[in-house]
Amino acid sequence: MIGVFICFCGNNIGGYVHVPELTEYFNKKEGVIAFDTMFLCSEIGQNLIKEKIEELNLDSVVIASCSPKHHGGIFQACIGEKMNQFKWEFANIREQCAWVTPNKEEATEKAKAIINGAIEKAKLLTDIGTTKVSVTKDVLIIGGGIAGMHASLELSDKGFHVNMVEKKETIGGNMVRFDRIFPTDDCAMCTGSPLLADVAMNPLIDIFSLSEVTEVKGRAGEYIATVVKKPRYVDETKCTACGECTTHCPVEVWSEWDLEMGLRAAIYKPMAQAVPLKNRIERDSCIRCGTCENVCKAGAIMYDDEPREFKLTVGAIVVATGYDLVDLSNTEYHLEHPNVITGLQLERLKVPSGPTEGEILRPSDGKKPKHLLFVQCAGSRDRRHNVYCSKICCMYATKNARLIKAENPEMDITLCYIDMRTAGRGYEEFFDTAREMGIKYLRGNVSEIVPDGEDLIVRVEDTFANEPKAIKADLVVLSTGLIPSQGTRDMGTIIHLVSGADNFLAPVHVKIAPVDTANKGIYIAGTSESPKPIQECITDAGMVASRIATFLKDPEIEIELVTSKINPEVCIKCGTCADNCVYDAIETTGEFYKVLDVSCQSCGKCSVTCPTGAIDLSLYTEDQITRQIDGILASDRDSIIAFSCYQCGYNAADLAGTAKAKISPKIKVIRVPCSGRVTMQHMLYPFYKGAKGVFLAACLEGQCHYIDGNLQAKEKVALAKKSLDIMGVGGHKLNLFNMSSAEGPKFVAAAKRMVEICQ
Amino acid sequence: MKNKYSLFPGCISKNMYPSIEKSTRIVFDKIGIELLDHKYSCCPAPGVFRGYDRNTHMTLGVRNIVMASQDDVDVLTICNGCYGSLWEANEMFKKSKENQEFVNEMLGKIGLSYDGNTEVYHFADILHESLDKLKENKELDLGLRVAIHYGCHYLRPSAKHPDLNPEAPHIVEDIVEALGCESVDFKNKLSCCGAGGGVWSGAEDVSLKILDEKLGNVEEANVDCMLNICPFCHLQLDQGQAKLKKYKIPILHLSELIGLAFGVRPKHLAMHTHMVSTRDLEKKIKKAKRSKE
Amino acid sequence: MAEEEKFEPNIIAFTCNWCSYAGADLAGTSRIQYAPNMRLIRVMCSGRVEPTFMIEALQNGADGVCILGCHFGDCHYISGNYETKRRMDLMKDLFKDLGLDENRLMIEWVSASEGERFAQVVNDFTDKIRELGPLPEEYQQKLKLLKGAIExxxxxxxxxxxxxxxxxxxxxxxxxxxxxxxxxxxxxxxxxxxxxxxxxxxxxxxxxxxxxxxxxxxxxxxxxxxxxxxxxxxxxxxxxxxxxxxxx
Amino acid sequence: MSEDPYEIEQFKKILEDSKILSCVQCGKCTAGCPAGRQSRIRIRELIHLAQDGVDLKDDPSLWYCTTCYNCQERCPKGVDTTEAVIYLRNRAVRKGDHNFPPLHVTAIKSLRDKGDGFPLSPEVEKIRSIIGLPIRPDDLAHDEKYLKDFTKLIDELGILKLVENKDGEQ
Structure with a gap:
């Protein structure tokens, strides 16, 4: 007997689907008993499920409610109290049915098909056990900016050993390059430097500067990260940072740390508070004259220093790799003009220890500007660059305008904006005083900055006066939009984290799990997730530390054995599965092959490639998926089956639902762990049963959570298309669409396209 | 690269500035690209006709393209207006089934039809691909200081040139430098000349004010001449300048400049038909020629 | 122009001990006549000549300066002549930048067996400097700058x-x-x-x-x-x- | 008549093709408009009024746009501003606008009758022959059959009717 529990979810489902009709319908079905309730996730709902399992001795359960991404965990725990926690299947009739189907009749029919598919699959569910594995208590933090530093201190306070890997020559990140920080106008370095010192002195924190993570393997609780440390050409154990070398180095180039507002030698340290406080030779500008070696009393120069690779074993990872600025040179903003600078460059001019000792002196000739102009939304809220709002620019531009105005009351300061976004504690008050100080806020988006010799003409409309203006400025500051840093983008592929359409790393759930990723034990913090002010980075860091402390609190963690299993009777020992497994989870003794439960990541690619069908993935077995197809098509023959990977495609379909997009009721989603789990058989079988079309919603290429599952699926689809052509069905009715988990509209477009094709 | 195109000269170069048509034919002949003639009408002028009825504009544009498509050659334009017109008509046709049906129904009435398989090119792009050929045929380095005027409908909408940055193009700069000239930057270099959109014929005062701003910026840059890649801009810059009675900046179409670098005599290129005298420019070139000899 | 006003240049030549100085000796023993304007300063190697020496010579009355060293590959100290060549190239380059005539500086290679060549080189350089005339007064200002930079x-x-x-x-x-x-x-x-x-x-x-x-x-x-x-x-x-x- | 796409309600739909609903009124369009500096055309305002469904057929500023596409190219929200202006002109012409310039009518008539907006003049014929070009180009204007077909095509398209009616009213 299978128990079907249908949720009204208030009006969320009940308003779009005839729930009582569904209950009645399934109650008539043999071997099925159905119940409905207002909120299945509530205590009442959960008690109902538990009661009925016991009372009716149910074999398995179908939960027809919201997306499993929401309350899947609650139902699993609830069912697990009374029977094996995996003996249930869900039917997502909220995000993927009720919310995307405006017609109530059609929605009800679609819900029937979805639930029917789930019932058929549920019939084949079996018990799945769990096992315990040990965890390493060490933590890896990638990125030594404000988020990384805070997380490392929090974690070390809780007794964890932290490895901090930083790409640059010093930790500190962007924040320690700022002059002051809003809304308190504190000196950034006064705030940052104690942190730098704490991290540097903390015996539980190991800092690896000039280092990058190049590979991450292993499993939650025991990740193995490969780190490459680039040569510093200075022996960190000997260098005392006395600066004798820098004084004598004949080379002089623009300093990256000062964003080309100041100069540095080929051997240098970026700032007096650098951690580690060691000099570094930058070999691209070094002319190898040997002077530093001659003058270094500590004998620290090592011209023959080489990259060093090492491995770190850690239980959890924090990705705090930060942001960069969008490049606006050769655009209408003309960043290539010396007197058009970014907000970050302005910070370097304002810093008292910076190249101009805190004086605002423009780069073309050192003039102190009379007319300073800030350009807001430069590269943000702009579909040609970044669609999103960079969140911090209104405030950081206002902060700098205020500080400069306070010191130079005679200076004419204009700030051109589209909308001032000053939401936050003390922010609006901050903005109020800025206007009262005499800073001009001009409501209009700058169209172009026209170089006029050393000066600039800024074309902007005063939208309140309906009048285009040409404002002459001698220095223009672009409040440049934020983009994920190169490191952040790299982590997307190295650790296989999911990125959003904006290329920032995406959390499991932007609201309810903002620092968790789909990879257990890997967390994101700070601006690698999205543009945000410093206090939010710190909040993230605290939350990450708390999440990790919870995750690593016991010496062992329980893992669920949703893994692949080999049937030795059918296995011909060809080794294809082992060759294909990117996690080295299949080992052989020569005699037989065996799946290593702790290493298996449950993608199911092995079952697809096995020539005899000897290996199969629990919870997504060959037969279970086939029966689910049967169930759906038995209810609605004209369906279009959408195999959606649980990392991206399924999430995109959920997002389309959250956005209340319209999707044809013909589209029926079948969840798979990875598009690589879908066999040719799965692609062809629905057509045999009368389906109108089949498509796969997979991750973007290069972003497969399981590395190459979507590429394998692509090959399979191409083959299956040929077969369909030969069979006369038409290969065009089978397609693969790539989308990130954040791209709801892409799923909608894919669904629409399929409906057009399959008419 | 193809070696045969259908030349779409456009009304202005045929009927008002034949010097442009002439120099274009000379230049393409020298670099070994054959130009065919077809029964073309006006493109039709985008400013006037598109503003009145988009469908008329599209249909008449496609009719022109059909002329070339019958001979299986692509269309080469030497005017931004013609380029914009024909490119837009072609795009509109290709993009929508509805448009295809409309156009072919209309063309059917005069026994024509179009399949959407012909492309429209701008001559500056083709010349840029032939930079080596230009250098081979160059007889002298002109040594002129040149203010380049791109003209809007070449640069924008930028979908025409996926590889070109409409805020920092370098196509014409590359050509000008290959001819031994210096491209001189000036204020608001990429802005409009004021002629397009039917404003030239519809609101002359506005049109001339825009031109005045543009020429004022060029004057500040102290150049030998202003270069364009569009006869309509050419018309505006040359005739409009005469109307403004303020400036004396010789105006050259790119084909004319290349013709001069190829050693063709200015008279032969009919440069004396320009409103703004090119005599000072010619003197400078003569001097360059003499010093070479 | 009156005969007595005819300009005779002062020239300083740095010659290396092993090749060019010996070349000069050979010219002498061979009784080869050459212009008397040049004053030789013997150094052990042409690589010993610092750029400052040349500037000081010009600052103190020389109208031209030359360095004579061994041919490439023959340097007694292996690479001294390469070093001096690089410095001379730099000096000539800086002369050009400052608007000074780099022809007032010369570097040539003369071996111990090239007595005749030594005389030829000396004559040619003397003729050239004579043609250029006395070192103009305005050189001094720029030489001072150059010396400051070089030092x-x-x-x-x-x-x-x-x-x-x-x-x-x-x-x-x-x-x-x-x-x-x-x-x-x-x-x-x-x-x-x-x-x-x-x-x-x-x-x-x-x-x-x-x-x-x-x-x-x-x-x-x-x-x-x-x-x-x-x-x-x-x-x-x-x-x-x-x-x-x-x-x- | 209820099907007339240029009636204001239906026309709003046409304009939505130019994505005007995405406009946030930032003013980037007007700020960089070369015509706006010299006349009273304000693209942002036009888009705003069009969003609201205001009938713009009598706004003379519609005819000051040089279609330079600066605004469209730079629009941060991807609004096809220049296309929207062209649609607005199309509608103004149909809905009895009195502002479109008389020289445009001349050009349209010239195109119908002679195949070119700028027809060939005797002076230029002379120049052509002097510089060694054929006196008359080998084009549609100088081929009777093609020109006849062309005139027929324009008449079928009916553009002349749009402006001739106007002439009558004036």
Whole structure:
């Protein structure tokens, strides 16, 4: 007997689907008993499920409610109290049915098909056990900016050993390059430097500067990260940072740390508070004259220093790799003009220890500007660059305008904006005083900055006066939009984290799990997730530390054995599965092959490639998926089956639902762990049963959570298309669409396209 | 690269500035690209006709393209207006089934039809691909200081040139430098000349004010001449300048400049038909020629 | 022109002990006649000749300076002539930059067996300098700048480290030479800047630019460096520009 | 008549093709408009009024746009501003606008009758022959059959009717 529990979810489902009709319908079905309730996730709902399992001795359960991404965990725990926690299947009739189907009749029919598919699959569910594995208590933090530093201190306070890997020559990140920080106008370095010192002195924190993570393997609780440390050409154990070398180095180039507002030698340290406080030779500008070696009393120069690779074993990872600025040179903003600078460059001019000792002196000739102009939304809220709002620019531009105005009351300061976004504690008050100080806020988006010799003409409309203006400025500051840093983008592929359409790393759930990723034990913090002010980075860091402390609190963690299993009777020992497994989870003794439960990541690619069908993935077995197809098509023959990977495609379909997009009721989603789990058989079988079309919603290429599952699926689809052509069905009715988990509209477009094709 | 195109000269170069048509034919002949003639009408002028009825504009544009498509050659334009017109008509046709049906129904009435398989090119792009050929045929380095005027409908909408940055193009700069000239930057270099959109014929005062701003910026840059890649801009810059009675900046179409670098005599290129005298420019070139000899 | 006013140049020649000096001796023993204008200064190796020597010669009455050394590959000290050639190239380059006639400097290779060639080289160079006439008075100002730059530690470090850089550092010669030239030009400009600042006690960027002819964008880079190196300091503000003065 | 796409309600739909609903009124369009500096055309305002469904057929500023596409190219929200202006002109012409310039009518008539907006003049014929070009180009204007077909095509398209009616009213 299978128990079907249908949720009204208030009006969320009940308003779009005839729930009582569904209950009645399934109650008539043999071997099925159905119940409905207002909120299945509530205590009442959960008690109902538990009661009925016991009372009716149910074999398995179908939960027809919201997306499993929401309350899947609650139902699993609830069912697990009374029977094996995996003996249930869900039917997502909220995000993927009720919310995307405006017609109530059609929605009800679609819900029937979805639930029917789930019932058929549920019939084949079996018990799945769990096992315990040990965890390493060490933590890896990638990125030594404000988020990384805070997380490392929090974690070390809780007794964890932290490895901090930083790409640059010093930790500190962007924040320690700022002059002051809003809304308190504190000196950034006064705030940052104690942190730098704490991290540097903390015996539980190991800092690896000039280092990058190049590979991450292993499993939650025991990740193995490969780190490459680039040569510093200075022996960190000997260098005392006395600066004798820098004084004598004949080379002089623009300093990256000062964003080309100041100069540095080929051997240098970026700032007096650098951690580690060691000099570094930058070999691209070094002319190898040997002077530093001659003058270094500590004998620290090592011209023959080489990259060093090492491995770190850690239980959890924090990705705090930060942001960069969008490049606006050769655009209408003309960043290539010396007197058009970014907000970050302005910070370097304002810093008292910076190249101009805190004086605002423009780069073309050192003039102190009379007319300073800030350009807001430069590269943000702009579909040609970044669609999103960079969140911090209104405030950081206002902060700098205020500080400069306070010191130079005679200076004419204009700030051109589209909308001032000053939401936050003390922010609006901050903005109020800025206007009262005499800073001009001009409501209009700058169209172009026209170089006029050393000066600039800024074309902007005063939208309140309906009048285009040409404002002459001698220095223009672009409040440049934020983009994920190169490191952040790299982590997307190295650790296989999911990125959003904006290329920032995406959390499991932007609201309810903002620092968790789909990879257990890997967390994101700070601006690698999205543009945000410093206090939010710190909040993230605290939350990450708390999440990790919870995750690593016991010496062992329980893992669920949703893994692949080999049937030795059918296995011909060809080794294809082992060759294909990117996690080295299949080992052989020569005699037989065996799946290593702790290493298996449950993608199911092995079952697809096995020539005899000897290996199969629990919870997504060959037969279970086939029966689910049967169930759906038995209810609605004209369906279009959408195999959606649980990392991206399924999430995109959920997002389309959250956005209340319209999707044809013909589209029926079948969840798979990875598009690589879908066999040719799965692609062809629905057509045999009368389906109108089949498509796969997979991750973007290069972003497969399981590395190459979507590429394998692509090959399979191409083959299956040929077969369909030969069979006369038409290969065009089978397609693969790539989308990130954040791209709801892409799923909608894919669904629409399929409906057009399959008419 | 193809070696045969259908030349779409456009009304202005045929009927008002034949010097442009002439120099274009000379230049393409020298670099070994054959130009065919077809029964073309006006493109039709985008400013006037598109503003009145988009469908008329599209249909008449496609009719022109059909002329070339019958001979299986692509269309080469030497005017931004013609380029914009024909490119837009072609795009509109290709993009929508509805448009295809409309156009072919209309063309059917005069026994024509179009399949959407012909492309429209701008001559500056083709010349840029032939930079080596230009250098081979160059007889002298002109040594002129040149203010380049791109003209809007070449640069924008930028979908025409996926590889070109409409805020920092370098196509014409590359050509000008290959001819031994210096491209001189000036204020608001990429802005409009004021002629397009039917404003030239519809609101002359506005049109001339825009031109005045543009020429004022060029004057500040102290150049030998202003270069364009569009006869309509050419018309505006040359005739409009005469109307403004303020400036004396010789105006050259790119084909004319290349013709001069190829050693063709200015008279032969009919440069004396320009409103703004090119005599000072010619003197400078003569001097360059003499010093070479 | 009157006969007695005919110009006879003073020329200083640095000759290396092993080749060119011996070549001069051979010319003598062979009784080969050559112009009497040249005064030889014997050095052990042409690589010993510092750029400062040449400038000092010109500052003290010479109209032309030449270095005579061994042919490439024959240097008694293996690479001394390569070193001196690089320095001479730099000097000629800087002469050109400063608007001085680089033909007043010469480098030639004369072996111990080339007595005749020695005489020829001496005659040719003497003729050339005679043609150029006496060293113009306005050279002195620029030579002073050049000497200041050349004697500065930054350029001395670069000039003195070539062998190390090529042989141990394995850096491409072209890149190193480029860096050397760039640094030399920078240092000359800085001498100009400091000269102007010292003369006027304190100046702003537009004033220095006006006085030195250095483009403001480039000048600003110098100012950033000179303030960072504590050579210059600010002393108030004028017309929206900082005033700079030498730091004591 | 209820099907007339140029009636204001339906026309709003046409304009939505130019994505005008995405406009946030930032003013980037007007700020960089070369015509706006010299006349009273304000693209942002036009888009705003069009969003609201205001009938713009009598706004003379519609005819000051030089279609330079600066605004469209730079629009941060991807609004096809220049296309929207062209649609607005199309509608103004149909809905009895009195502002479109008389020289445009001349050009349209010239195109119908002679195949070119700028027809060939005797002076230029002379220049052509002097510089060695054929006196008359080998084009549609100088081929009777093609020109006849062309005139027929324009008449079928009916553009002349749009402006002739106007002439009558004036």
């Amino acid at each position: 500065g530690s930054r350029l001395r470090i670069v000039l003195g480290s070539t062998k190390r850089a090529f042989e141990e550092g394995e850096i491409e010669e072209e890149r190193y030479v480029q860096a050397m030239h760039d640094i030399a030009k920078e240092e000359i400009e800085r001498m100009k800047i400091m000269e102007a600042v010292d003369k006027n006690k304190s100046m702003t960027v537009p004033e220095i630019s006006e006085a030195t002819g250095i483009d403001k964008l480039r000048l600003w880079r110098h100012i950033l460096s000179l303030t960072q190196k504590l050579v210059l300091e600010t002393a108030g503000e004028k017309d929206n520009y900082m005033i700079y003065q030498r730091r004591d």
